[in-house]
Amino acid sequence: MKPNLPEGHLHAWRKFYVSFWRIFAAIEADLVAAGQPSLSWYDALYELYLAPERRLRMNELARSALLSRSGLTRLVDRLEQEKLIERKTCPEDRRVLYAQLTEKGVEVLRQIWPVYRAGISSYFAPHVSAAEAAQLEKIFTKVAAAMDPAVMAGGKAE
Amino acid sequence: MKPNLPEGHLHAWRKFYVSFWRIFAAIEADLVAAGQPSLSWYDALYELYLAPERRLRMNELARSALLSRSGLTRLVDRLEQEKLIERKTCPEDRRVLYAQLTEKGVEVLRQIWPVYRAGISSYFAPHVSAAEAAQLEKIFTKVAAAMDPAVMAGGKAE
DNA sequence: CCAAAGAAGTTGCGTTTGCAACTAAAATCT
DNA sequence: AGATTTTAGTTGCAAACGCAACTTCTTTGG
Numbered sequence: 001m002k003p004n005l006p007e008g009h010l011h012a013w014r015k016f017y018v019s020f021w022r023i024f025a026a027i028e029a030d031l032v033a034a035g036q037p038s039l040s041w042y043d044a045l046y047e048l049y050l051a052p053e054r055r056l057r058m059n060e061l062a063r064s065a066l067l068s069r070s071g072l073t074r075l076v077d078r079l080e081q082e083k084l085i086e087r088k089t090c091p092e093d094r095r096v097l098y099a100q101l102t103e104k105g106v107e108v109l110r111q112i113w114p115v116y117r118a119g120i121s122s123y124f125a126p127h128v129s130a131a132e133a134a135q136l137e138k139i140f141t142k143v144a145a146a147m148d149p150a151v152m153a154g155g156k157a158e
Numbered sequence: 159m160k161p162n163l164p165e166g167h168l169h170a171w172r173k174f175y176v177s178f179w180r181i182f183a184a185i186e187a188d189l190v191a192a193g194q195p196s197l198s199w200y201d202a203l204y205e206l207y208l209a210p211e212r213r214l215r216m217n218e219l220a221r222s223a224l225l226s227r228s229g230l231t232r233l234v235d236r237l238e239q240e241k242l243i244e245r246k247t248c249p250e251d252r253r254v255l256y257a258q259l260t261e262k263g264v265e266v267l268r269q270i271w272p273v274y275r276a277g278i279s280s281y282f283a284p285h286v287s288a289a290e291a292a293q294l295e296k297i298f299t300k301v302a303a304a305m306d307p308a309v310m311a312g313g314k315a316e
Numbered sequence: 317c318c319a320a321a322g323a324a325g326t327t328g329c330g331t332t333t334g335c336a337a338c339t340a341a342a343a344t345c346t
Numbered sequence: 347a348g349a350t351t352t353t354a355g356t357t358g359c360a361a362a363c364g365c366a367a368c369t370t371c372t373t374t375g376g
Contacts, residue, residue: 004279005278005283006283006291008288008291008292008295009278009279009282009283009286009288009291010278011295012291012292012298013278013282013283015294015297015298015299015301015302016178016294016298017178018224018298018302019298019301019302019305020175020178021224022224022301022302022305022307023301023305026305028364032364032365040332040333058356059354059355066176066179066183067333067334068334068335069334069356070333070334070336070355070357071333071334072355073355073356073357074332074333074357075332075333077356078331093341093342093353094340094342095340095341095342095353095354096341096353096354096355097354097355117163117168120167120168120171121162121163121167123301123304123305124171124174124301125163125164125167125171126304127301127304128170128297128301130164130166132293132297133166133167133169133170134166134170135290135293136173136294136297137166137169137170137173139173139285139286139290139294140170140173140176141173143173143177143281143282143285143286144173144176144177144180146281146285147177147180147181147281148180149180190334190335198362198363215324215325216324216325216326217323217324217325225363225364226363226365227325227326227364228325228326228327228363228364228366229362229363230325231326231327232326232362233362233363235326236361236362251324251372252371252372253323253370253372254323254324254325254371255325
């Protein structure tokens with residue numbers, strides 16, 4: 001780790017932290033108010049939507065959807081109960097299960113998105129110019145890449 | 159709400175979102191590894207530390223610590239059990255309870271902080287230049303202010 | 317001044333999550 | 347091949363949180 005944390009970075013972190021939680025809570029509240037499932041559902045469904053053949057291994061999905069593996073197991077349980085995804089076995093490796101997005105899953109994704117987008121548009125976008133958005137994307141792309149669990153092997157805070 | 163969400167803002171949001179969760183999870187893991195309480199404890203204790211006389215009403219603390227009131231009640235239960243804070247009645251308004259930081263609470267704060275700081279230093283700061291930090295602080299100060307619950311009365315995503 | 321409305325905090329309950337321990341299947345190593 | 351290690355996923359358990367309903371106290375309004 002870098003032993004000295006400059007003042008400026010600390011202040012940036014604190015505002016970042018508070019902003020995230022407040023936006024997150026507001027969007028979740030909007031989703032509840034709209035009778036839609038929460039962001040964790042969206043995250044999982046969306047990652048599957050992006051994936052080749054709209055399916056991912058449980059492990060991969062856990063990583064993409066920012067959950068522990070046990071957390072993902074339960075989330076997939078709930079999604080499967082609602083027929084939004086299906087568990088599919090893998091012939092080549094019988095340990096593996098694919099989470100496969102269903103058509104109904106795609107529909108739900110399409111229902112959630114307008115509410116989610118409205119939240120981003122209301123709570124995040126108005127405070128950020130186009131240039132700033134580009135700046136944020138650049139910075140956080142670096143952060144997200146460095147924090148990818150696949151890259152984090154053993155690292156900790158050194 | 160602004161009906162159209164520009165591509166750039168959306169991409170910025172997604173990276174922002176992923177970065178936050180990954181950093182947050184990493185710091186929480188470091189805290190567990192160091193035998194320290196979680197960030198929600200830090201947030202509450204720190205807000206009390208900053209407050210005049212090191213105390214806040216439950217309501218105020220809930221807002222500062224980014225929790226619902228019921229969530230805060232339980233958190234304060236746990237903090238009080240560890241003698242890190244005390245509930246103090248308010249003579250002027252007998253509905254009100256103050257959460258009062260204790261000396262032991264301050265000590266715990268001092269124990270958490272190095273681990274927390276190391277996390278910020280490792281996971282956040284290295285990817286952000288001083289100029290970028292200033293930029294981030296400016297942007298997120300606006301966001302956080304706009305999303306302050308006190309300012310949000312009735313607002314929703316309009 | 318008394319009733320109704322509002323505000324502060326707590327509690328019951330359900331949801332979601334992570335850690336540690338577990339099962340099952342593949343890979344590795346004699 | 348047979349034993350060990352590693353990997354994928356699940357499960358028991360407990361922690362943490364939010365919503366809605368509730369109690370208690372204050373404020374407001376007739």
